Amino acid sequence: MSFIPKTGSFEGMKSLNKSAIMNLIRLQGPISRAEIAKLTKLTPPTVGSIVSELLEADFIKEETGFAKSQGGRKPIMLTLNSTNYFIIGIYGSAEVITTVISNLDGEIIYSKDKEVWNTPSEEEFLTMLKECIQDTLDENDLLHSSIIGIGVAMHGLVDPVNGIAIFAPHLNLSNIPIKNTLEDEFSIPVLMENDVRALTLAESWYGKGKDVSDFICISVGRGIGSGIVLNHKIYNGAYNSAGEIGHTIVDVNGPRCKCGNYGCLEAFSSEAAVLERVKRGIRLGRDSILAAEINEDNRWDIEMIFRAAEKGDQLALESLEESGRYLGLAIANFINIFTPSKVILEGKLFDAGDLILSPIRTMVERSTLKSSPGPEAIECSTLGKKGMAVGACTLVLRSLFKPGGF
Numbered sequence: 287m288s289f290i291p292k293t294g295s296f297e298g299m300k301s302l303n304k305s306a307i308m309n310l311i312r313l314q315g316p317i318s319r320a321e322i323a324k325l326t327k328l329t330p331p332t333v334g335s336i337v338s339e340l341l342e343a344d345f346i347k348e349e350t351g352f353a354k355s356q357g358g359r360k361p362i363m364l365t366l367n368s369t370n371y372f373i374i375g376i377y378g379s380a381e382v383i384t385t386v387i388s389n390l391d392g393e394i395i396y397s398k399d400k401e402v403w404n405t406p407s408e409e410e411f412l413t414m415l416k417e418c419i420q421d422t423l424d425e426n427d428l429l430h431s432s433i434i435g436i437g438v439a440m441h442g443l444v445d446p447v448n449g450i451a452i453f454a455p456h457l458n459l460s461n462i463p464i465k466n467t468l469e470d471e472f473s474i475p476v477l478m479e480n481d482v483r484a485l486t487l488a489e490s491w492y493g494k495g496k497d498v499s500d501f502i503c504i505s506v507g508r509g510i511g512s513g514i515v516l517n518h519k520i521y522n523g524a525y526n527s528a529g530e531i532g533h534t535i536v537d538v539n540g541p542r543c544k545c546g547n548y549g550c551l552e553a554f555s556s557e558a559a560v561l562e563r564v565k566r567g568i569r570l571g572r573d574s575i576l577a578a579e580i581n582e583d584n585r586w587d588i589e590m591i592f593r594a595a596e597k598g599d600q601l602a603l604e605s606l607e608e609s610g611r612y613l614g615l616a617i618a619n620f621i622n623i624f625t626p627s628k629v630i631l632e633g634k635l636f637d638a639g640d641l642i643l644s645p646i647r648t649m650v651e652r653s654t655l656k657s658s659p660g661p662e663a664i665e666c667s668t669l670g671k672k673g674m675a676v677g678a679c680t681l682v683l684r685s686l687f688k689p690g691g692f
């Protein structure tokens with residue numbers, strides 16, 4: 287499906303000149319037609335005609351500027367009209383489907399979480415995605431024609447070209463035709479990426495990776511993944527699976543990972559690994575204020591570990607520290623290979639602050655070469671838990687403003 291919105295006046299919206307002008311207005315608006323011509327090196331008549339089309343389509347708006355003008359008349363300035371068009375972004379994790387709406391500035395104006403049923407079938411999962419989108423359209427009273435596109439950030443292995451979730455490990459589903467299903471249902475173009483790569487894109491546009499040419503973004507949750515940005519471009523690898531830091535082996539004698547190997551980072555440092563280490567300690571007779579809670583139910587939350595650690599619980603502290611050490615080791619290996627100028631960390635685990643960040647930084651300090659960035663290059667994401675969904679929206683925004691670009 288074409289990414290050109292269906293309304294007649296948008297025909298050809300994706301043309302490179304239109305995108306370039308819109309992107310300039312997005313980044314530098316309010317900006318005059320003359321400045322646009324100067325910066326894009328397009329002729330003033332070309333700029334004038336494209337600007338007229340964009341105005342007619344309500345993509346941009348005019349306002350009287352305050353800039354000095356040689357003729358004495360105040361120049362007419364152009365800004366993005368971000369109130370008429372929207373993007374729907376979806377983050378498909380194994381536990382929750384987060385649906386958001388963003389405007390053209392990438393600001394989230396609506397967000398809703400829906401719990402995923404236990405082990406849904408492919409059809410049930412697709413039905414949930416459709417319901418999430420339909421609910422979002424209904425609840426916000428949005429015109430179908432005002433939605434530029436739907437972005438999907440999906441956990442696991444994703445084929446972004448065909449929009450297929452090749453393998454969603456936490457749902458144990460394969461080859462889910464998400465793009466085709468949603469496009470058939472809603473007649474709105476759909477773009478899809480792996481969740482961490484979508485997050486990495488969001489970091490690059492709106493987060494800690496803005497204007498950073500080389501960085502890695504590591505997400506720790508139920509699994510551990512990463513996005514790699516090299517020279518302002520996300521690196522996908524030959525099989526769209528680059529960045530699987532969670533399955534790099536940090537101890538050949540380590541515990542079994544869900545992937546079947548032994549000693550993967552994920553088996554040491556995921557949220558589940560932190561919880562499991564505490565449970566194991568209690569089973570082995572270690573003293574912990576969490577011991578009383580271990581039999582009550584299985585819905586353990588990582589925040590319970592944080593609270594115990596804050597109260598000085600040794601077992602909780604040790605579990606966080608060990609996770610941090612292994613994460614630090616994997617990050618140091620990553621740094622030695624890619625020498626990024628920044629490492630961005632995302633995930634609830636990092637809410638533990640220095641309890642997890644200190645061991646990471648110590649390991650990075652100890653294990654990276656002198657020519658590499660030091661531990662000060664490690665920062666936490668500020669996009670919050672909606673980062674993946676923001677990334678899903680950014681996939682569509684990128685297609686609109688920078689087709690083929692980053």
Ligand SMILES: [Zn+2]
Pocket residue numbers: 532533534543544545546547550552
């Ligand atoms: Zn593994």
